[in-house]
Each structure stands twice: as C-alpha cells, then as structure tokens.
Amino acid sequence: MTSKPKVAFYWCASCGGCEETVVDLNEDILKVVAAVDIVLWPVALDFKRRDIEALSDGEIAVSFINGAVRLSEQEEWVKLLRQKSQLIVAFGSCAHLGGIPSLGNTANRELIFQRKYMTVPTADNSAKTFPCVSTLVDGHELDLPSFYDTVKTLDQTIDVDYYLPGCPPPTSLVGEAVRAILEGKLPERGAVLAPNKSQCDTCPLNETKPEKLAIREFKRVATSAPDPKTCFLAQGYICLGPATRSGCGERCIRGNMPCRGCFGPMDGVLDQGAKALSAIASIIDSNDPEEINRIINTIEDPLGTFYRFSLAGSLLRGSRVVETKRGG
C-alpha cells in the first residue's frame, strides 16, 4: 500500500504533555505526516489493537512510547509494540526514568488506594468500596486493568533502543530525533537523543557560578526570593543543573526557577539522584560533622528533590522505598 516507514505513538502512565509537544510542532507536523505512515496514535487516529496485532513482527519502523508503566494494560500494549517495531523510543521523562508518576514508588497500591478512596476529607466510603478488576453490576460484568504496586520505566518492561528526555521533550529535540530516524543517522543503540553536557555547561547563569561553591545553608523559594541573575546554587537554592543533561533550552532557569532534573543524568551516570546528592554534598562549606549535619538538615525532602523525575529508573526503584521525612 505504501513504502513510507510505519510509525506508532503510544502513551502509558503520563499526563498527555508529550502528546501536546508533538502538536506544538505546529506546521512541521504536516511534514512528518507526509514522510511517514502513522499506524497508531490513540489521541489522533483510529485506535485498533487488532490492526497492530495483524502487522508482521518488526513491520513498524519506530514506536514512540511516553509514560511510565503502572497498569497491566500498559504492559500488554508496550510488549505488543516491541514485537512489532524495529525501534522503540522512550519518549519523555516518564518512559525514560519513571517521571513524576514514579514518585508513587514512595508508597504502594494499598497506601494509594487508602488515601484516594478512604481518607481524603471528601470521601464518603463507609462501605469501603475500592476499584476491582472485575465487577458484576445488574448482572453485567465490568472489567478494569489492574493497578501495580510499583511504577516501572519503559526499559524495565521492554527493550528500548533510544531515549528522548524531558518533561516534556522540547519540540526542537523531537524534530531532530524524527529527522535522524528518517535519514538513518542514528547514534549507537541505547543513546539518549540529547547533548551529553550538563545543564550548568549551557546555563545562561553559568558565568555567575563561582569556581568553588560554598554553601552554609540551603534556602527555599517558598520563603525567600532568589536573584534571577545569579546561579541558584551559588545562592544556596537546590538546583539539579550539575547532575542533569542539557538540551531543554534551560526553560525553567529562564523562568527564574531552578532546575529539577527532568532531562535525567548524562551518559555513564547510573543514578541521577545519587549524582545530585554528591554534587550538593561537595559544596557544603564545613568540616565539622555537627555543622555539616545542620546544613544537610536544611535540605527538605531529599528523596523527592533529587529523584523528582527518576525514582523508578534509579537504584532505589522498588516499592520498599519508605517515606523519607526531613533529616531522615
């Protein structure tokens, strides 16, 4: 029917922001449509699982999958797409490293259900009704996919060929990735399709970053106002720039807010949170253990800060991560 390469888009546990990024290609999306044959895009095109099932193995040139894996249905879908695709691109922070939904790994299914369906102040649930995978209503059977105990990244579920980082990935990188795939100019399998530099290397505030940072107290944007023209770390605000890959256009920094690490680590770093932690530890300006402890205690929520976008993809990934309280 067509000799154009077949392309699929799919989403898992995500917010839809990655889909919006594709729409934000604006006019350029038409060029993409002209060059490829989109066989699956649930939000845009006819969504037929049996059509995908009917394809030969490897018939799809590339599948872009966003979102983390939280439900049984998502796992089934990505396994099907792996079978049918030559290349799988993990699209965005959630597919790449777990993203914000993988902060859910600080709890588990039961704790989430308890909060959502029992203890919120608006719940009326004396009957203790929880979602069930199968329910009989007036003699009719209704099914739901099951909710896993933990969130997984895409590559903890299927083999992934390339990663497009960011929450969401900027349109420029999306465009470049599509071009590279169409022209067959891809880097080595497993690569992250963004520059292998740190945020600090490309940050517009980099020239205000002193040679040696020395921090005696960490501040919060809640109760103080950072100077937007000076390196956040130099002012004592936690910024994940040193442990985060560049390529986003420093959008948060230009909005006068510190980096939260959505692009993930640079090549060769196994655990972005650990890297960030060591970068921050190295700038604490004291040799006295007690004072070091005091300074460290001014960092609120280290787990949720250093692993904001990467908990599922980190060494801590599992549901046995317990709630970390201040100074814990």
Place this chain on the structure above:
Amino acid sequence: MARKITIDPITRLEGHGKIEIFLDQAGNVDRAFLQIPELRGFEKFCEGRPAEEMPQITPRICGVCPTAHHMASTKALDDLWKVEPPRTAKLLRELIYSAFMVEDHYIHFFFLGGPDFVVGPQAPAAERNILGVINKVGLEIAGKVIKVRKECREIIQTLGGKVIHPVCGLPGGVSRGMNEEERKKFLGTARYAVEFAQFALQIFDDVVLKNKDYVDLILSDTYRHRTYYMGLVDDSNKVNFYDGKVRVVDPDGKEVIKFAPRDYKNHIREHFEPWSYISFPYLKDIGWKGFVDGADSGIYRVAPLARLNVADGMATPLAQQAYERMYNTLGEKPAHATLAFHWARLIEALYAAEHMVELLEDPEITGEHIRNLPTEIPQEGVGIVEAPRGTLIHHYQTDERGLLTGVNLMVATNHNAAPIAMSVEKAAKGLIKNGEISPGLLNMVEMAFRAYDPCHACATHALGKTPLEVTVRDSKGVVLKRLTR
C-alpha cells in the same frame, strides 16, 4: 439475545475512557457505563514534598491543562502561607490564565467538538475531523486557529517559563515580570484573540444555529439533564476563572450554596464505584441518590455551561451580549442542554480574550513588585480556579515547615464524572433501538461526553478519525460483529 458493546478506547478524559453498553434481548440498551481505567495516586505520593514544589508537580496530572493545576496550586500556596500577591503578580497570573483559557477552548471547539457540527454528526468518519472542518470553512480559517493558539501559548511560555508545565507560580506572587516590549506584543495577541472570538461565534451562528436539525438536536431530550451547577463567580456574581467564591444553583437556577474555597469540604462528598478508578462527587447536603438527575439528587455539573448557569452574567461587554443571546435562544436559564456546553465555551473564550486586553492595558502589569514573601507558619491551604473543564480544587495540609501531610485534589473532569456517565447512558438509550447500531449513531453517543470536553483529544484529532472500536458480543462473549471507524 443479550449483547454487549464496548467502545474502547474513547477519546481520552483525564486519561483513558471506555464505554460499555449492554443490550437486552430486544436489542435495546439495558445499561451503559463510562469507565475510567486510570489512576496515578498524586494524593498519596505528594505527601512529604515541600508544598512550594506543588505548582510544578501537579501540572503533571494533565499536560493538556497544566496551567490550570499550576494556578490552583499556586493559589493554594497563597492560602497556605497566608500571603496576598501584589497587584502586578495577580495581573500577570490572570493574563497567563486567560491566554490559556483561550487556546484551550479553541482546541476543543475546532479540533474536537466542532467537527460533529461543522461537518455533521453522522458524516463519514473520515471527514468528521479537523480536515473536514477545513474543507468546509476554508484553509484561511485553519491558519487563524493555528495563529491564535500559537500566540496565546507564547504568552504562557514567556511568562511561565514552559507552556507545558509552567514554573512561575510562587506563594505570594510569580517568579518573572513583564517588560513594556512584551506588553505591546501580547496586547496585539489579545486584540487578535477578541477579533477571532467574535469570528468563532459567527461560525457557530452560521453553521449550527442556522441549521434547524442541529438546534433540534441540541434541545432534544436525549442530550438533556436537569442537574445542579457549580462555578466560580466574582463579587458581582459574574463568571470568573481565577478567583472568587464557588456558587451552586439548583436545577431551577436558584442559588443554594455559595462558599469560599476554604469551605469546599463542607459541601462536596465523593461516592465510589468498584467499576471505575474515578470518584463521583456530589453535593453533601443533597446526598448521593445514584446516577439520576433532578433536584433530589446531589449530582452537579461544572465547566462552561455550568459556569454561565451559576453566574448573573459576564464581566466584559461583548461576552455579555453573547451570553444574553444564548439564553434567549435556548429559552431557559439554567440551560440543561448538554450540547450547549459548546456554545458556552465560545462565549467564555470571548470573555477571556476581552479580559486579556483589559489586563494588558493596565499600567501596573509591567510593575516590578511581583512578589510578597510569606512570613506566616504554613498549616492548611485551599486553592480553587476554574479549569477549562470545570472547578479545580487543590487542598494542602502541611507541617510547620511546609512539608505536605495531606493532599486532596478534585479535578474538573472528576466533578463531571457522574453527569458524563449519565449523559452517555441516556444518549445510548435514546439512540440505540432494536439492536440497530451504526458508526454514526455511536458517534452520537460519543457526542454526549464530548460536549464536556474530554481532557485530551485536542488538536491531535487533526490527523484522522476518532479512535473508536465497537465490538458486539453475545452473552457468552462471542464476537458477533465488529465496527470500526
């Protein structure tokens, strides 16, 4: 023979959605269910996080309306730290928010809801999309739609840092101000948006209101529910997206409750069903009576038509004219016709555009004082805004350091969960008779939820058909017939 029809997936509503229709022996609809098979658990995993991070964490609930979560969250922080933002910061927040309402409402009208009317509810599926709309109204108009969306999103990008997941909101203000050059540029966008909004209403007039079949469809009982309505209003009871009190009117339009954000939990309760991950909110004082409408049932509706129904009018002149015209034409207030949500949406976009001009003509918007720093000890805060899809509530409790100990989020589509389920069931019952099922009829079932603006379909409809597959099964689950479009 009893049969089961599955529409899975339907266009996304804050996640995936699935419609199950069960037919009786005669082939008429016995029951129809809209299920939401999605949950991520923000209410739990936000615990322990510093509250000021919430304006960046919660937009990840929805990448289509991240600005709504960002703003509700930021307002919850104001309340949490008991700090009032300076006037300039408030103007900037409202500007970002109004630009967002404009672009988001048009995405729905032109790409998602509009094709059903502009091209036709039973038109061939291949044409019932944005390309069909372009064919009908011309390429020039498509260019205008892209322009208004792009320019409004540029305002959010500039002031918010990122258009998808903004970062500018802080307790007591914003992180970034606006200069005079930007103000002039954005004022051009705002004036264009007003012009475009009038033009969009004219299209609605020409295509929908001048077509008797459509007007009959809008007014038909199949798409009608007499419910309570909820929405934010300002001090004069005019529609407001950013601030004010929540007003609730009964099915006859009488005000029954008006509450400040802080008091939301005295008035709303959530009912749960084992067959969906979504909860079903209702008015506490009226009570949960099942999936039924009327004054005895606590079910209420939110989003554009609900907001207009609870208000006494619009705060800007052109929108006020359009508002009066709509109620005169529909012949009732509150209006109960679900499909009139589309009309209300266009009137709101006009108001948002006019408000953008007002904000940008205010000399204080380029002021330098953009933040008041909190000095109080945080404990509890509630923030409410009107998201495009309805009332959005963020409620945070913290320890004395501002680390979250309790989070409750009632998102827009959530409030409409029960009404949408009822609308789908009523439309299915009204449209599917004696086992006769066609793709066109099933699209008309989908129109029942589409009027509420399901969260995700957006502009991406541009490229093809609505995702829909219907499988007709007998009572043992054997497939009798498949329909796709």
